Amino acid sequence: MADLFARFAPLMAQRDQLFAEGRDPFSVQMTEVLSQTEAVIGNRRTILVGTNNYLGLTFAPEALAAAHEALDAGGTGTTGSRVANGTYAGHAELEATLRDFYGTKHAMVFSTGFLANLGVLSTLMGPDDFILMDADCHASIYDGVRASSAQIIRFKHNDAADLDKRLARLADKPGNKLIVIEGIYSMLGDIAPIKDFVAVKKKYENVYLLSDEAHSLGVLGKFGRGLPEQEGVEDDVDFIVGTFSKSVGTVGGFCVSNHPQFEILRLVCRAYVFTASLPPAVIAAANVNLGLVKKGGALRARLQRNAQQLHAGLSELGLKIASNASPVVAVVAPDPQVAVAFWRGLLDAGVYVNLALPPATPYGYSLLRASLCAAHTEEQIDEVIGIFRDVATSLGLIDAPRKRVAAR
């Protein structure tokens, strides 16, 4: 009889080969978090460029104060689901804040963004329905649709014409159709052509659109409502799923909608019914930070400047970047071995980015994934670019340093 873990043997072999020497990229320990942009890793002060902390709100004084107060008043946890144990006033307030933020009639808070996708996508559509998902969607969307009784169809990433073709094939089938996309895709930072998707959606009957705004909440739109706000199509997006764990600076997930029967999801989403609700301190922090996101125009401008600085700096070095400037800047390494060496070189020199390897990446890319923060300074980003230059040069990925950067 094969060992219980025998089927992971190929992955274990790959892990052992890649991480035999030096630090294991998936076990990095931050012994001390110094700020939104720096931590101590292995006794070294390290610039964090892989946190998804886009607006830098994890230490917002207003949120810290509210969280402290809620912690002392409400305790360290709710110890159960809202359906079984009841709703705290803070949960209801946070949902009211979300309704106000998005201008929707309904809002439902989950314990994480992953659970929000899992709960909504596994429940929303029935056996006669179809879910059409972008091929590059997040793992939580894949797991959600896998748990759904609906028929699942994938369309080519960011390709409205391909979606159109697939919807046309389903046009005479009864049942509702749900299109699932993301505002900004996490690995490469590329943005959905949502206007094109909306145009395709409008060609057919009984089609709904869900956008996962995990990486675009707080980042896009004048008021931070993400891609639908920026592109002026909010009325055409039927469901928005999001997370508090990125721009909102804490943890938790949500879904908002104007569908009149939305509230029934509270009784049928198992990921909502059978999970402990968020603790009071987290709820209070999310509530305050959503307000800061809404009036965070200056932070968004700062974030975009930082993204452009890093994107331009790394491009000028001659590195391959996977998409246009967005708060995610993903450098493509030639293969997993080089990516791991690159990642280690950066960390040893005091820069933390995310290492992302296939199969977790699109196109089989091996990525050094950087995400910017509004709190990064121009000097920090210059330093990051310089360290990228040194490591890439030592690995033979780029030629000798170019003048402009070398003169720094």
Next chain:
Amino acid sequence: MSAGSAGEPSPETFAVLSDLIGQFNKTGVALTPTTRFAEDLNFDSLVVMEFVAAVEDRFDISMPLNILPDIATIDDFGRALEKLLAEDGR
């Protein structure tokens, strides 16, 4: 192409699938009805998705991902495809 049944898929189905598999087959393994996608052809989940899309376009049909867990061999795929075509009145 014959309508789907519980039996073996038609030789025509096998021929079309073999043709479509060709562009994704990096192993050079000769294809038979019992060739397995994962073990014999090293198809990972991404390649499987590309292959399904190619089949969908060739037959202008929707192949939901839900059918994939029950498919190991080319014949398994052929049976699932013929069933879908039959449901579609073809």
